[in-house]
Amino acid sequence: MHSKCCQPKKLTLCLLFLISALALLSSLAFLQISSEPLGKDQYSPISDPKIKVMLEDEKLLYEISDEFQPSLISPPGIRTDEFTDKNGYSADSEPNIKQGNPKDAVLKVFMYNLPPEFHFGMLDWKPENSVWPTNLTEIPRYPGGLNLQHSPEYWLTLDLLSSNIPGRSSPSSARRVENSKEADFFFVPFFSSLSYNRHSKVETPGHKSRNELLQEKLVHFLMGQEAWRRSGGKNHVIVMHHPNSMVIAREQLRSAMFIVADFGRYSPLIGNVEKDVVAPYKHVVPYFAKDSSSFESRSILLFFQGAIFRKDGGFIRQELYALLKDEKDVHFTSGNTQRDGIRKATEGMRSSKFCLNIAGDTPSSNRLFDAIASHCVPVIISDEIELPYEDVLDYTEFCIFVQSADAVKKGFLIRLLNSVKKEEWTRMWQKLKEVSHHFEYQYPSQPDDAVQMIWKAVARKLPSVRLSLHKGKRYSRSWLTKQSDSFFSLPKFVRG
DSSP states (O other): OHHHHHHHHHHHHHHHHHHHHHHHHHHHHHHHHHHSOOOTTSOOTTTSSSEEEEETTTTEEEEEOSOOOOOOOOOTTOOGGGGSOTTSOOSOSOOOOOOSOTTTSOEEEEEOOOOGGGTGGGGTOOOSSSSSOSOTTSOOOOOOGGGGGGOHHHHHHHHHHTTTOTTOSSOOSEEEOSSGGGOSEEEEOOOHHHHHHHHOSOSSTTSOOHHHHHHHHHHHHHHTOHHHHHHTTTTEEEEOOSTTTTTTTTTTTTTSEEEESOSTTSOTTTOOTTTSEEOOOOOSSOOOTTOOOOTTTOOEEEEEESOOOOSGGGHHHHHHHHHHTTSTTEEEEOOOSSTTHHHHHHHHHHTEEEEEEEOOSSSOOTHHHHHHHTTOEEEEEOTTOOOTTTTTOOGGGTOEEOOHHHHTSTTHHHHHHHTSOHHHHHHHHHHHHHHGGGGOOOSSOOTTSHHHHHHHHHHHTHHHHHHHHHHHTTTOOTTOOSOHHHHHTSOHHHHO
16 A cells, blocks of 8 residues: 555656756757857857847837948048058058067057158158068168257158068067057158158248148048047057147147157147157267266366257256356357267267256257267256156166256356265266167167167057057947937936
């Protein structure tokens, strides 16, 4: 009797066990299928051109179509195919900003293939089936004199052109990539300083200068690039080292990273040290290669040769001239780069313990870098100056900073410099010799010279650029296909 009662219970347990086993096998099969990549014929809700989204709490149903795709509009009068690289790549894709420490990684840079009129064409170079010089051992020379001091645009462009050459004597801190998808930054090879120096004159009354026309054409081109539109220009690098370069286009391109001499003629909203990179001037005097001088052999205490009467912040030069012109062991005269001005400046700086760098029309001047090349301890009197790579270089180890208000006090500057003992001056002089290679522009670039230090400064901006780009995507729903119509058709509680 007892055994008969147990039989239905055993049967029930067996059925439950069988059902559980079948359910387990079904789950495992589903997981295996879902883990496999979708074939082209398999259905995925993400790939469906119309996705129905159900808001469960409010039972609200709406559709998202795939109609929201911004159209690509070429700027008037400009062919975007002119600016693609030799393999057909253009900068019309979102950059793939790499993770990792910028100090350890080679910066990947996509350089636009702008026509020669924007760069080497200004050096009277004639293209032959290429927008770039193909023989990089015989490159067009940049103009000398005061043109040369604002030439970072030239050296950086050359560095990218040669970055992938087999057998290059030294590796670069930046490498040119031909696929824009690999790029960390987009480099705009416009010789803007040379354009200002050579083409600012209006040839025909009532018309625009060539410099202004080139800026307008460049703005039109960049605004038409998908890479610019995706990033708002934040990952683009433009060199505008001369204080007056790119004045027409600055505001429109202000989201880009500028490589500048200083910010004296920039609104803080257009140029600032957080966004941009300060690059050194190319020194005009020759580098003091075999400097065996000493504290005693440098008989001049303080040296200055340059324009004394300046506008803007440069009025302090006149005050200092009146204070210092008759002081013992001080050389304070007017001078320029004409005739034998460079020779006299070279001899004077190499014979001086200290060299004055005073604010002129702008906070910086080439004189600071002439002093560094001459191993003459710079005395910087410029309250608003920003210095190259100051986040990695401590300028107080080889420069003396004096506030303008103190410098114009009678006797202050001379007492300060006379208080510097031989040991302290020698330490600063030795430090100058150690760091001076950071301010040398050369081709091909060498480890930690000016070219590579600029690229490293750009690389150090990469995390902040990446942060800005990522934050900018927070409310950009690329998977939406209708513009604001779909969004604003939702109840307010959904839109927030």
